[in-house]
Amino acid sequence: MEEAFRRLSGSLDGELRRDEPMARHTSWRIGGPAALFAVCDTLKDLGLVTRVLAEESVPFTAVGKGSNLLVADEGYAGAVVTLGRGFMRHSVGEGRLEAGAGTALAFVVQEAFREGLDGLAFAVGIPGTVGGALAMNAGSKDEWIGELVESVTVFVPGEGLRRLRGSEVEWGYRTSSLPGEGIIVECVLSVCSGEPVRIRAEMDRNFRMRRNTQPVGKASAGSVFKNPGEDSAGRLIETAGLKGARLGDAVVSTVHANFIVNEGDATAADVLGLVRRIQMTVKEIHGVELRPEIRFLGTPKEA
Ligand SMILES: Cc1cc2nc3c(=O)[nH]c(=O)nc-3n(C[C@H](O)[C@H](O)[C@H](O)COP(=O)(O)OP(=O)(O)OC[C@H]3O[C@@H](n4cnc5c(N)ncnc54)[C@H](O)[C@@H]3O)c2cc1C
Numbered sequence: 001m002e003e004a005f006r007r008l009s010g011s012l013d014g015e016l017r018r019d020e021p022m023a024r025h026t027s028w029r030i031g032g033p034a035a036l037f038a039v040c041d042t043l044k045d046l047g048l049v050t051r052v053l054a055e056e057s058v059p060f061t062a063v064g065k066g067s068n069l070l071v072a073d074e075g076y077a078g079a080v081v082t083l084g085r086g087f088m089r090h091s092v093g094e095g096r097l098e099a100g101a102g103t104a105l106a107f108v109v110q111e112a113f114r115e116g117l118d119g120l121a122f123a124v125g126i127p128g129t130v131g132g133a134l135a136m137n138a139g140s141k142d143e144w145i146g147e148l149v150e151s152v153t154v155f156v157p158g159e160g161l162r163r164l165r166g167s168e169v170e171w172g173y174r175t176s177s178l179p180g181e182g183i184i185v186e187c188v189l190s191v192c193s194g195e196p197v198r199i200r201a202e203m204d205r206n207f208r209m210r211r212n213t214q215p216v217g218k219a220s221a222g223s224v225f226k227n228p229g230e231d232s233a234g235r236l237i238e239t240a241g242l243k244g245a246r247l248g249d250a251v252v253s254t255v256h257a258n259f260i261v262n263e264g265d266a267t268a269a270d271v272l273g274l275v276r277r278i279q280m281t282v283k284e285i286h287g288v289e290l291r292p293e294i295r296f297l298g299t300p301k302e303a
Pocket residue numbers: 027061062063064065066067068069083101125126127128129130131132133134135136137138139140182183184185220221222223295
């Protein structure tokens with residue numbers, strides 16, 4: 001790690017940090033230090049960072065805004081690679097919207113509306129970056145970003161840029177078959193012109209739905225578990241009597257039972273302990289195994 005840090009210091013257009021507290025980079029405001037934290041501003045940065053990390057045998061993970069991540073209290077012994085300014089741009093053309101993977105999804109949603117483009121209203125209120133949304137195939141029950149992807153460009157370490165057509169990628173329920181070792185750098189979304197009044201109405205409806213059914217303003221990572229089949233994880237957790245269940249400062253939201261909120265100083269151990277308790281109780285009462293939707297970084301341990 002020391003050697004990787006030494007070799008990369010002063011060589012990036014972006015930034016390089018040691019022992020960066022990941023609590024600063026997750027919507028849960030939880031997580032110990034990443035041994036190395038590289039903000040890559042250019043493709044040159046990505047090439048250099050991934051080459052040096054490979055040569056020094058340092059593992060890495062791409063992170064967007066950390067809105068779907070539980071990072072261990074002990075932190076992550078590898079490198080976090082995140083996209084900086086050079087990957088935060090967008091352009092709009094005939095029936096298409098091109099966006100850098102570091103761009104906030106919320107910004108892209110607003111820009112699409114400003115340009116009178118339809119198709120992204122489902123994403124109102126989904127935090128995170130375009131890259132994170134593609135990696136997770138973010139969306140609602142009925143619509144997800146993968147459906148709009150005309151092409152996606154991934155930086156594959158040791159290989160370079162790989163451009164995939166949207167139809168070449170398998171878009172599953174909060175998963176995609178994009179190369180796991182790759183870093184998504186940009187995408188082209190297929191969008192068509194729509195009636196602004198109708199788009200605005202749909203965006204407002206989605207916004208209101210979130211405000212009325214989710215613990216807006218509280219530190220969370222959205223839905224913790226995937227919905228099993230046609231059932232709802234939130235319903236199963238609520239009817240298992242777990243709304244308001246608490247471990248340390250991690251609490252099952254009283255507004256939406258599939259959200260765990262950080263009421264102050266929750267740790268990853270608290271959240272994971274609560275996750276296990278929910279899984280056991282729901283299994284006992286409903287006979288259903290809930291699977292996490294959130295992703296893990298490092299090795300969180302249960303409280
Ligand atoms: C209040 C709230 C509401 C939410 N509502 C929804 C919702 O309605 N629907 C929904 O789908 N999700 C929802 N989420 C979850 C989350 O916002 C999405 O999964 C989001 O797309 C994650 O983006 P991110 O940039 O924060 O990714 P991160 O959390 O940083 O990362 C998530 C995963 O993507 C990978 N990743 C990130 N960037 C890249 C990249 N450039 N290249 C390769 N891999 C990458 C990471 O390695 C990780 O595995 C919600 C979260 C919150 C806090």
